[in-house]
Amino acid sequence: MRDLDLTTLRLFVAVCETRNIARAAAQANLVGSAVSKRLAQLEAQLGTPLLLRRRHGVEPTAAGESLLEHARAMLVSAQRMERDMAAFAAGVRGQVRVLASASAMAEALVDDVASFLQAPEHRNLRVDLEEHISTAVIQGVRNGIASLGVCWDASDLHGLQSLPYRRDRLALVVPADHPLAQVDRLAFAEATDWDFVGIHLNSSVHLMLMRAAAEQGKTMSIRIIVSSIEAALRVVRAKLGICVVPGEVARPYADSYGLRVIPLTDTWAERRFAVCFRDEQALAPAAKLLLAHLGQ
Structure with a gap:
């Protein structure tokens, strides 16, 4: 052909x-x-x-x-x-493509990449950041679409190398006048009687929440589905549901949106992120530099 x-x-x-x-x-x-x-x-x-x-x-x-x-x-x-x-052709001497989960993008990754690029020795480097669900991040790295991927380390990283990145803790976000707003911490099972806002139905967090509810003999009622964490917080502000997102992402919105951010006590609520890649030795010099920066 x-x-x-x-x-x-x-x-x-x-x-x-x-x-x-x-x-x-x-x-x-x-x-x-x-x-x-x-x-x-x-x-x-x-x-x-x-x-x-x-x-x-x-x-x-x-x-x-x-x-x-x-x-x-x-x-x-x-x-x-x-x-x-x-x-x-315009003078860039190195480029790194990075795929990352929504949580990683919403938390510290953008700032970490910015600090990397602000170093004088990296002025001729370029980083392309793309947001995907964790499974797509991993698949993209496996297929060579990106040099590095940043996602939850509980994802299936089989066949890839990885380094620890950062941690976060999932939290329940509710309107300030919600019946659950008075508690300081709670287990996820205590919230499953309420309507939820779903974020990316195939995302690792959504699948984990569905599984956690099923293990308690309960189901999640998903009233609205959105594509970003910020959109989910706006829906909660409108009192159309509650959501589970990283507490580190939700807290800056809490006061202006009139929300309560309640840490979850479940063991799976504390998450560790990883930077994954196919073979460190085969990475281009720019990718190795960024990997070392994120691995700090």
């Missing part, structure tokens, strides 16, 4: 997203026949139909859906490559 060219893949993605060859062609400043020809050549090259032609447009076949997923990933990688090379 000949190599796939990015221009054709970009057009294929546009057609799949617009469900219309003419609209995709207009976006690319091409005529529809030129796009149709490229797509026909792509189907011939791969040996399978990729699009179903309908009366009012097109839709991807099962093979087309699979190619769409791969094509999007390839285009993102190409964009990263262009951006990275442009950075080197």
Whole structure:
């Protein structure tokens, strides 16, 4: 099979997203026949139909859906490559890509990376930080998408090397006038009768809370699902639910949002984070420098 060219893949993605060859062609400043020809050549090259032609447009076949997923990933990688090379052309001498969990990003990681970059000897280095759930962080490091990953050390780090990073403690966050607001500490099982705000349903914290509730013969009632810790705190402020987040992240919001941050007494509530990587010896010099900084 000949190599796939990015221009054709970009057009294929546009057609799949617009469900219309003419609209995709207009976006690319091409005529529809030129796009149709490229797509026909792509189907011939791969040996399978990729699009179903309908009366009012097109839709991807099962093979087309699979190619769409791969094509999007390839285009993102190409964009990263262009951006990275442009950075080197502009004078950057080293670059590190880091994937991190939401908790790590919301707590100290951004400040730690900033202090690293502020050192005069690191002025020509660049760090790309991306937030993902822990499983995606680990998978990204395993696949070589990033040099370093920062996540909860209870995650499955099999096959990776790691160094200890920081610790935090999970806490229950409730409105200041909530019935639970008067206690100083409590076990998670004491809060499961209330509606919760869920954060990233596939995140390590959410799965751990569901498991902890099940072990006590209880279930969590998830009323609202959000994608960030700050959004969860705003929902709690609106008195639509309570949430479990790192206490270190919630406390700065407590006074302005009218919240109570109550540490959990469960043993699993104290978490340790780790910096993971595939092979320390194989890390680029810039990644080794950042690893040493975070490992302090």
